[in-house]
Amino acid sequence: MRCCLLCCASVDDAENAARAFHSQLQDTYQQLADLSETTPLHELFALLVKDEYADLRRMVRDTARLDSP
DSSP states (O other), X not given: OOBOTTTSSBHHHHHHHHHHHHHHHHXXXXXXXXXXXXXXXXXXXXXXXXXXXXXXXXXXXXHHHHHOO
């Protein structure tokens, strides 16, 4: 098993997580594109930041669980 030196998780797990995150981003951007037809830009930006921040917090929390003994 290969190991990612940054986090000691397997490279395959890191690649899968990156693919999943990329897919979530694509979904989010598509939703924003759909909303942009009826919603002001500043409101869309606020939604994007809130959503991305929630994903980032979730990723940090999940990583912390992996590091716990």
